[in-house]
Every structure is written in C-alpha cells, then in structure tokens.
Amino acid sequence: MSFWAPGEIRLMFQAVAQAPSVHNIQPWVLELHERSVLLFERWDHAIPRHDPKGRDRLMSCGAALTNLELAMRHLGWESCTALFPDRAYPDLVASVSAVRPYIPTSTERDLYLAIPYRRSQRFRFDGDPLSEDEIRAVRHALVGERVSYHRVTGHEEAEAVATVSEHAAEVLRHDHRYLHELQALTVDRGKARLGIPADRIGHGLFGGLVHSGDPVPDHETLTALIAKECVFVVETVDDTKWDHVLAGQVIQRAWLTATDLGIAASLITQSLQVPEVRTGLSERLQLPGFPHALMRFGRSTRVPKPSPRRPFADVVRES
Ligand SMILES: Cc1cc2nc3c(=O)[nH]c(=O)nc-3n(C[C@H](O)[C@H](O)[C@H](O)COP(=O)(O)O)c2cc1C
Structure with a gap:
C-alpha cells in the first residue's frame, strides 16, 4: 500500500499544477515515493528562443516546489527539501520528504489557501496604491x-x-x-x-x-x-x-x-x-x-480567468 492516500496525492498534484511557469509550459513531473515526492524538470517542451539556458524553466520548478512544500505541510507533514539530490539524475530538481507530523503555521496555511487564486495580471493596475x-x-x-x-x-x-x-x-x-x-x-x-x-x-x-x-x-x-x-x-x-x-x-x-x-x-x-x-x-x-x-x-479590478493546466496523468507518476 502506498504511503500517500489517493486524496493526498491529488491535493499535492493540484497545488503543483497551479504554480506559475514560463509561457505556462508547466515543466515538471512528480514522482511518488515512500514518505517523499520527487520533483523532476521536464525538457519535452523547450522554448529555446525565449529561454536558451533554461533559467526560466528552473525558476518555474522553484515555484512548483514552493507549492509542493506548502501542500505537504497542509497535509500535516513537516517537509524537508534537498535540491539536486542526485548527480546521476540532472533533471531531478528536488526531493521533498515528509519528516514528522506537523501543524502548519498560520502563514503557511494562508499561503497554501492562496494557491488557487494566484494569477498573472498582465494588464495595467487600476486601483489605489499599495499601503x-x-x-x-x-x-x-x-x-x-x-x-x-x-x-x-x-x-x-x-x-x-x-x-x-x-x-x-x-x-x-x-x-x-x-x-x-x-x-x-x-x-x-x-x-x-x-x-x-x-x-x-x-x-x-x-x-x-x-x-x-x-x-x-x-x-x-x-x-x-x-x-x-x-x-x-x-x-x-x-x-x-x-x-x-x-x-x-x-x-x-x-x-x-x-x-x-x-x-x-x-x-x-x-x-x-x-x-x-x-x-x-x-x-x-x-x-x-x-x-x-x-x-x-x-491593485486590479479585473480578475483573470485561470490558464489551462496539464492533466494528472501527465504530471504524476509512481516510482
Ligand atoms: C519563470 C517564469 C517566467 C515568466 N515570464 C513571464 C513574462 O516574461 N511575461 C509574462 O507576462 N508572464 C510571465 N510569466 C507568467 C506565466 O506566463 C504564467 O505563470 C503562466 O502563463 C500561467 O498563468 P498564471 O500565472 O495566471 O497561472 C512567467 C512565469 C514564470 C514562473
């Protein structure tokens, strides 16, 4: 039996799926392991003119990683992240382990809850200045x-x-x-x-x-x-x-x-x-x-609609 329940896997997938990514290419794959989730960079959708060195692709993976960590904490696990943990797998960006039971802080909870509402607002701001x-x-x-x-x-x-x-x-x-x-x-x-x-x-x-x-x-x-x-x-x-x-x-x-x-x-x-x-x-x-x-x-009075996202089967794989 897997360490992760189906509902937990779905929750982590949804958090990662909603991360921002360069040109919305969503360059990541999640691999499920006992007590950990690996985040791989995917190279199948290169954008060589915009991002010749892959800098934006890795920043996108970093954004997805933040969401994964927040999701794991929301599930009640203290998470521990290792970046580029295995030289043999250059596409392995991070391993996020569930270390011990944990109650998320109020900030972590607020950030997690904000994930579905975050959008790129590319139009002019039209409200009051920020305080x-x-x-x-x-x-x-x-x-x-x-x-x-x-x-x-x-x-x-x-x-x-x-x-x-x-x-x-x-x-x-x-x-x-x-x-x-x-x-x-x-x-x-x-x-x-x-x-x-x-x-x-x-x-x-x-x-x-x-x-x-x-x-x-x-x-x-x-x-x-x-x-x-x-x-x-x-x-x-x-x-x-x-x-x-x-x-x-x-x-x-x-x-x-x-x-x-x-x-x-x-x-x-x-x-x-x-x-x-x-x-x-x-x-x-x-x-x-x-x-x-x-x-x-x-500030903006426009609320942009969500952009498309990859389906579950394209993002999550078993080890
Ligand atoms: C590393 C990175 C680079 C991005 N570069 C740009 C950019 O130059 N211009 C832009 O309008 N949006 C940029 N974005 C935003 C993405 O286009 C956006 O996240 C994606 O289309 C998904 O839409 P959403 O943010 O509304 O969910 C970038 C996002 C990331 C993570």
Missing part, C-alpha cells in the same frame, strides 16, 4: 536564501526600466523565430493544456508579453506608468541552477503573499532574456547580484 504595510509584506517575502530584490524607485530608475523594456520590445518584435515560438504557445482556451490564452497576453511593453506590433506608449508615458507601479527586480547572488530554483521559490512565496492580501501581480522575464537588457539593467540600477525577473504588484 506601506502591504509593501513591507511583499518585500519581506522577496528575501530568501541567496535571493534578494531591488525596488525600482524614483523617476530615474523608472526611466531605466522603460528604456531597457523598449529596447527588448524592439529586439523581440524583429525576431521572427521568437515570435513564432511565442505564437505557438498562445492558445484558445479549448482543449489546450499548455500555453497562455490569447486574451491574457496583456499590455506588451511592460506588464504583459511583447508579441507583435501593438501600439505602445511613448517613452515619457511608459516611464510615468512604471514609476506609479510597485516594481521589484528579483536577483540572486550567483547564476547557477540552485540560484534559479531558489529565485522561483521566493517569487512564488511573494506572489502568494500578495494574493493572500488581495494584491495583483505579474512576472516579467521576457525582457531580461535579452542579454544586453539584463546587463544594462544591472548597470543602470547598480545591482549587486544577477537579475532574473521584474515583479510588479498593484
């Missing part, structure tokens, strides 16, 4: 082992982000292979299991995905828009696969923290995948670490 307490909560969640953030502050920094975003948009809009790759993952809801619904792509130059030649705001307007938002650059001390997974974990914790507080958020890695944008942003904001993503937080 100092809310910003403090998000800032707190954006710090973790090897991971920290830089808050984009003031006109000069907003202009730096606007400038690099404009450059990225210009590069990507002329990259036909890139656009083709993104188009293949832009889906109608229908039967799709992967990809981003076409009506969720959002405002291309900042906040959403650059995908075509939509009209874009001029430089001053874009700078003012960015200055009004609460934007963070998520960075890590190094640029290794460990850093990428840890960054994904922190991003997901911050996203769930925001969701629990009723704050909308979206993640932008698209522009930072353009190499000169990544280095340019580092220089202009004088970042001490390696930037991976821009994360924006605000």
Whole structure:
C-alpha cells in the first residue's frame, strides 16, 4: 500500500499544477515515493528562443516546489527539501520528504489557501496604491536564501526600466523565430493544456508579453506608468541552477503573499532574456547580484480567468 492516500496525492498534484511557469509550459513531473515526492524538470517542451539556458524553466520548478512544500505541510507533514539530490539524475530538481507530523503555521496555511487564486495580471493596475504595510509584506517575502530584490524607485530608475523594456520590445518584435515560438504557445482556451490564452497576453511593453506590433506608449508615458507601479527586480547572488530554483521559490512565496492580501501581480522575464537588457539593467540600477525577473504588484479590478493546466496523468507518476 502506498504511503500517500489517493486524496493526498491529488491535493499535492493540484497545488503543483497551479504554480506559475514560463509561457505556462508547466515543466515538471512528480514522482511518488515512500514518505517523499520527487520533483523532476521536464525538457519535452523547450522554448529555446525565449529561454536558451533554461533559467526560466528552473525558476518555474522553484515555484512548483514552493507549492509542493506548502501542500505537504497542509497535509500535516513537516517537509524537508534537498535540491539536486542526485548527480546521476540532472533533471531531478528536488526531493521533498515528509519528516514528522506537523501543524502548519498560520502563514503557511494562508499561503497554501492562496494557491488557487494566484494569477498573472498582465494588464495595467487600476486601483489605489499599495499601503506601506502591504509593501513591507511583499518585500519581506522577496528575501530568501541567496535571493534578494531591488525596488525600482524614483523617476530615474523608472526611466531605466522603460528604456531597457523598449529596447527588448524592439529586439523581440524583429525576431521572427521568437515570435513564432511565442505564437505557438498562445492558445484558445479549448482543449489546450499548455500555453497562455490569447486574451491574457496583456499590455506588451511592460506588464504583459511583447508579441507583435501593438501600439505602445511613448517613452515619457511608459516611464510615468512604471514609476506609479510597485516594481521589484528579483536577483540572486550567483547564476547557477540552485540560484534559479531558489529565485522561483521566493517569487512564488511573494506572489502568494500578495494574493493572500488581495494584491495583483505579474512576472516579467521576457525582457531580461535579452542579454544586453539584463546587463544594462544591472548597470543602470547598480545591482549587486544577477537579475532574473521584474515583479510588479498593484491593485486590479479585473480578475483573470485561470490558464489551462496539464492533466494528472501527465504530471504524476509512481516510482
Ligand atoms: C519563470 C517564469 C517566467 C515568466 N515570464 C513571464 C513574462 O516574461 N511575461 C509574462 O507576462 N508572464 C510571465 N510569466 C507568467 C506565466 O506566463 C504564467 O505563470 C503562466 O502563463 C500561467 O498563468 P498564471 O500565472 O495566471 O497561472 C512567467 C512565469 C514564470 C514562473
């Protein structure tokens, strides 16, 4: 008889399935073992133009890992995670073991309960600014082992982000292979299991995905828009696969923290995948670490619908 009851397996699957992932490719598989669950990275849906080094794929696995840990704790098990535990299996990202019976903290419970409500909000925020307490909560969640953030502050920094975003948009809009790759993952809801619904792509130059030649705001307007938002650059001390997974974990914790507080958020890695944008942003904001993503937080009256997800049989396997 398996250690995990069918209902427990389903609960862990659902938590992981709802994690954010680059272009919604959901690059993970769960393998069930006695008292542990292994999270593997899957390489069957590569997006070489967007993510040539697989950085975003590993961040996505990190986000899924946060959800898996929260689910295991919600089931009443203290979890212990080992990252890349077996060199013989380079696709094995993490082993999460159920160590001993455990009562989750109230924060863990709130984050777990926020999982189904988290969404990418790629459109402009349209509500009041965030309060100092809310910003403090998000800032707190954006710090973790090897991971920290830089808050984009003031006109000069907003202009730096606007400038690099404009450059990225210009590069990507002329990259036909890139656009083709993104188009293949832009889906109608229908039967799709992967990809981003076409009506969720959002405002291309900042906040959403650059995908075509939509009209874009001029430089001053874009700078003012960015200055009004609460934007963070998520960075890590190094640029290794460990850093990428840890960054994904922190991003997901911050996203769930925001969701629990009723704050909308979206993640932008698209522009930072353009190499000169990544280095340019580092220089202009004088970042001490390696930037991976821009994360924006605000209020929104739109509640995006959920994106498609892979079915159970495609994600969970017995050992
Ligand atoms: C590592 C990573 C990179 C992402 N990059 C972008 C991005 O550049 N632009 C964007 O609009 N969304 C980005 N997303 C959000 C995903 O597109 C989103 O999570 C996915 O489509 C599922 O939708 P949901 O977040 O609403 O559940 C990223 C997510 C992750 C985890």
